[in-house]
Amino acid sequence: MEKNILHIKDGGGCTLDVQKFGGMYFPVILGLDVLQNFQSMTIREDDIILSCYPKSGTHWFWEILSQLSAKKAENTRETWKGDLMIESCPQSALDAAPSPRVLNTHVRFDQLPTQIALKACKIVHVVRNPKDVSVSFYNHHRALKDMYNYKGEFKDYFHMFLDGLVDWGSWFDNTISFIKAKEDNPQLPIKFMYYEDMKQDPIARVRELADFIGVEADEELIRDICDKCGFENMKAVALEVGRGLIQDGVPQVFRKGGVGDWRNWFTVAQNEEFDKVYSEKMAGYDLSIKYSI
Numbered sequence: 001m002e003k004n005i006l007h008i009k010d011g012g013g014c015t016l017d018v019q020k021f022g023g024m025y026f027p028v029i030l031g032l033d034v035l036q037n038f039q040s041m042t043i044r045e046d047d048i049i050l051s052c053y054p055k056s057g058t059h060w061f062w063e064i065l066s067q068l069s070a071k072k073a074e075n076t077r078e079t080w081k082g083d084l085m086i087e088s089c090p091q092s093a094l095d096a097a098p099s100p101r102v103l104n105t106h107v108r109f110d111q112l113p114t115q116i117a118l119k120a121c122k123i124v125h126v127v128r129n130p131k132d133v134s135v136s137f138y139n140h141h142r143a144l145k146d147m148y149n150y151k152g153e154f155k156d157y158f159h160m161f162l163d164g165l166v167d168w169g170s171w172f173d174n175t176i177s178f179i180k181a182k183e184d185n186p187q188l189p190i191k192f193m194y195y196e197d198m199k200q201d202p203i204a205r206v207r208e209l210a211d212f213i214g215v216e217a218d219e220e221l222i223r224d225i226c227d228k229c230g231f232e233n234m235k236a237v238a239l240e241v242g243r244g245l246i247q248d249g250v251p252q253v254f255r256k257g258g259v260g261d262w263r264n265w266f267t268v269a270q271n272e273e274f275d276k277v278y279s280e281k282m283a284g285y286d287l288s289i290k291y292s293i
């Protein structure tokens, strides 16, 4: 079987390279063997599952959870978020990682490895306001030239994002799948966290995460983890160790790390359209999304 490579056209005719597998778009670099097998992978009961739609703070929350579970405020250097990503790492690599593992993923709830629900693993699902996600994802697609070969403008990208014509599909579908999973499976430990809340009050939110994963952490540890996981520090470490989606020598994953950059990109009309689509698609689903803090 060969990779099914597609060139998705934006509104201006520029194309974004992805591969299609199982009805879903993924980056072309993901291995077919992993995509074919990850849903049946072996999961450990003490695995912590970090689920984020792309550009919602996966690297940030992964670092926080990893330091918490290791009870050590020190940026991980040997292992990195990308080394424990469910849909991109071979099972043998994940098997070699010691427990407790913080596995991370961008797939919908219904696409997760089946053992996660069977073993009732703790799941942290991070939500970031989708306007900032769209801007962050646009910059990601533009910056990672070798992966996406995308040269479009934001005005033409905007509908691709709204329509879910990007790798890992629609923000709306992804988010709704986890809201429904929580409603339908009250016995499963699924915790929703918000990027903006972490930005606003990291001490309180890291404490909340420690309680959720059952780690006893004193105030000093919590404070030190917040410091180590600050944007500038994480960016400096990524630069030093050469991680974080390097393109042209720079870790592209650490762009701005703030809340509300969408205001610099959205026109008034785009903002109105986004709000309309949001209220249609998310009707009946209660989320505390913050577009500014």
Ligand code: A3P
Residues within 6 Å of the ligand: 052, 053, 054, 055, 056, 057, 058, 059, 060, 132, 135, 136, 137, 139, 229, 230, 231, 232, 234, 253, 254, 255, 256, 257, 258, 261
């Ligand atoms: P921006 O592009 O808006 O700057 P992911 O890890 O899911 O790919 O998410 C990347 C986004 O999270 C980027 O957003 C990035 O800057 C931001 N981010 C990464 N580390 C962060 C940190 N320590 N604090 C706040 N935001 C962070």
